[in-house]
Amino acid sequence: MITPGISVWIVDDDESVRWVLEQALKQAQMIPRCFDSAEAFFDELQRDRPDVLVTDIRMPQMSGLELLETLGARDPDLPVIVMTAHSDLDSAVAAYKGGAFEYLPKPFDIDEAVELVSRAAQARPQVATPGAVVEPRTIIGQAPAMQEVFRAIGRLSRTSMTVLITGESGTGKELVARALHENSPRAAKPFIALNTSAIAAELLESELFGHEKGAFTGADQRRIGRFEQADGGTLFLDEIGDMSAALQTRLLRVLAENEFFRVGGQKTISVDVRVIAATHQDLSRAVEAGEFREDLYHRLNVMRIEVPPLRARREDIAELARFYLGKAAEELSLVPKTLSSEATQLLVNYDWPGNVRELVNLCRRLTVTAAGREITAYDLPAGIGGPVGAASGGTEWTSGLARWAAGRLAGEHKRTLLDEARPEFERTLIEAAMRRSHGKRLQAAKLIGWGRNTLTRKLKELGLDDVYESDVQ
Numbered sequence: 018m019i020t021p022g023i024s025v026w027i028v029d030d031d032e033s034v035r036w037v038l039e040q041a042l043k044q045a046q047m048i049p050r051c052f053d054s055a056e057a058f059f060d061e062l063q064r065d066r067p068d069v070l071v072t073d074i075r076m077p078q079m080s081g082l083e084l085l086e087t088l089g090a091r092d093p094d095l096p097v098i099v100m101t102a103h104s105d106l107d108s109a110v111a112a113y114k115g116g117a118f119e120y121l122p123k124p125f126d127i128d129e130a131v132e133l134v135s136r137a138a139q140a141r142p143q144v145a146t147p148g149a150v151v152e153p154r155t156i157i158g159q160a161p162a163m164q165e166v167f168r169a170i171g172r173l174s175r176t177s178m179t180v181l182i183t184g185e186s187g188t189g190k191e192l193v194a195r196a197l198h199e200n201s202p203r204a205a206k207p208f209i210a211l212n213t214s215a216i217a218a219e220l221l222e223s224e225l226f227g228h229e230k231g232a233f234t235g236a237d238q239r240r241i242g243r244f245e246q247a248d249g250g251t252l253f254l255d256e257i258g259d260m261s262a263a264l265q266t267r268l269l270r271v272l273a274e275n276e277f278f279r280v281g282g283q284k285t286i287s288v289d290v291r292v293i294a295a296t297h298q299d300l301s302r303a304v305e306a307g308e309f310r311e312d313l314y315h316r317l318n319v320m321r322i323e324v325p326p327l328r329a330r331r332e333d334i335a336e337l338a339r340f341y342l343g344k345a346a347e348e349l350s351l352v353p354k355t356l357s358s359e360a361t362q363l364l365v366n367y368d369w370p371g372n373v374r375e376l377v378n379l380c381r382r383l384t385v386t387a388a389g390r391e392i393t394a395y396d397l398p399a400g401i402g403g404p405v406g407a408a409s410g411g412t413e414w415t416s417g418l419a420r421w422a423a424g425r426l427a428g429e430h431k432r433t434l435l436d437e438a439r440p441e442f443e444r445t446l447i448e449a450a451m452r453r454s455h456g457k458r459l460q461a462a463k464l465i466g467w468g469r470n471t472l473t474r475k476l477k478e479l480g481l482d483d484v485y486e487s488d489v490q
Contacts, residue, residue: 029053029073069138070097098134101122177202179291183300187372190295207247210253226242227240239279252290275290354389357391360393443475458473
């Protein structure tokens with residue numbers, strides 16, 4: 018609902034932005050005033066005061082963030098909307114930590130901007146919280162979906178709330194968790210990360226809570242668990258949906274009471290830990306299926322951040338590729354490589370089933386395998402759009418295999434890739450060779466490169482013995 022009659026001051030050194038906002042606010046029956054610098058704004062603030070301030074971040078002389086800091090000391094109750102064309106995580110976090118009501122990346126929808134101004138006028142005052150901004154690990158993203166992630170991190174920067182991060186495998190959920198920690202009141206304390214699905218179920222309890230000497234066979238000394246290591250800081254639990262029911266119960270108690278026992282211990286251990294959990298699964302469905310505790314789900318889902326898949330933020334792919342090519346070159350002590358326009362477009366058009374993790378691995382590979390300083394379409398794997406036979410002699414079937422493997426790694430799978438692929442690979446070879454040899458096992462075995470006994474054994478293992486039951490020769 019638009020609120021007419023409110024006074025809105027706009028501070029931006031870009032005349033076109035000031036004009037567009039001024040006209041839109043006037044049309045909404047608001048009262049805008051424009052300033053081309055923070056200095057001009059503060060001069061007028063001595064005589065009058067707006068209901069809402071809209072300011073750019075990057076301006077000459079005094080920036081929007083410096084304006085926020087100065088305004089926080091003089092008029093902390095004034096709601097401020099921060100605009101920026103450089104919409105990155107640093108800007109978002111800095112804006113919210115400076116006390117901004119909202120963060121508005123350019124270019125913006127003018128109707129949404131007007132509605133935001135109206136909401137700011139009706140909202141309770143936003144009081145700035147002192148404290149320096151901690152430089153977060155790099156999260157790149159200009160796409161609207163990533164801007165929502167930046168906003169969420171910024172809004173949570175003054176709290177230690179429990180957060181559930183969801184998104185497909187490989188989207189960078191741990192980077193988001195680290196950014197939440199590094200921009201929180203706990204930033205000076207430890208950040209401990211644990212992938213719960215990467216540890217055997219029988220060992221995970223000890224990994225989380227520690228154990229006493231003699232608690233079980235092989236426990237020859239006391240072990241401090243991840244919760245104690247993270248005391249005062251943040252514990253990031255990745256793939257929380259894979260946790261067993263018994264451990265879900267223990268975790269729920271820690272979240273509720275901030276205390277636990279080491280495995281084999283009698284002494285209560287008290288901790289102050291912020292838990293950030295992540296999963297690629299739909300936990301609400303897991304709750305309905307009885308596979309995840311509902312009370313634990315609600316404990317974890319206090320705040321949720323959805324990390325978008327890479328295919329939903331294609332405008333970020335080129336910048337991400339340049340960044341990770343640079344990182345790969347630095348790690349390998351090589352000269353950074355660039356992407357040709359054609360190669361860039363192929364990367365943008367690809368669906369990236371393995372998400373950012375797949376892109377990172379490709380950049381490392383290309384840094385080593387691409388012949389020249391510029392990566393061309395021919396250097397890309399055929400599955401991404403490069404020519405058949407490009408990138409290490411790939412063929413049509415290997416590109417299909419690459420797509421299958423990436424898809425399996427991006428989704429939920431119980432078996433290793435090799436255990437799942439080998440039987441189908443062997444079955445395909447056997448059927449082709451048996452067709453070619455018209456059912457002659459000895460000839461088929463030679464075509465494959467096996468002995469006849471090996472082929473006979475494989476036919477039995479794969480359930481093909483009845484299909485090719487008699488040996489013609």
